[in-house]
Amino acid sequence: MKIQIEYGMCDGHGECVIAAPEVFDLNDDGDEVILLDDSPAESLRDKVNAAIKLCPVAAIRVEG
Numbered sequence: 001m002k003i004q005i006e007y008g009m010c011d012g013h014g015e016c017v018i019a020a021p022e023v024f025d026l027n028d029d030g031d032e033v034i035l036l037d038d039s040p041a042e043s044l045r046d047k048v049n050a051a052i053k054l055c056p057v058a059a060i061r062v063e064g
């Protein structure tokens with residue numbers, strides 16, 4: 001799977017970080033997501049899917 005972030009949409013609430021801390025982090029200002037791993041292992045798919053669902057602005061997309 002390949003993750004893409006619409007950075008312009010991200011409002012930094014960090015729901016994705018709570019759902020999948022292996023994949024997402026917040027920047028030091030806490031206002032934008034940092035993608036730690038744009039091609040995470042398949043074992044993280046459930047967590048990534050949870051992050052996609054929880055993101056309030058639908059800024060996370062996955063291909064594959």
Ligand code: SF4
Pocket residue numbers: 009010011012013014015016017024032033054055056057058059060
């Ligand atoms: S959940 Fe969405 S809006 Fe919140 S930090 Fe993650 S990508 Fe940004």
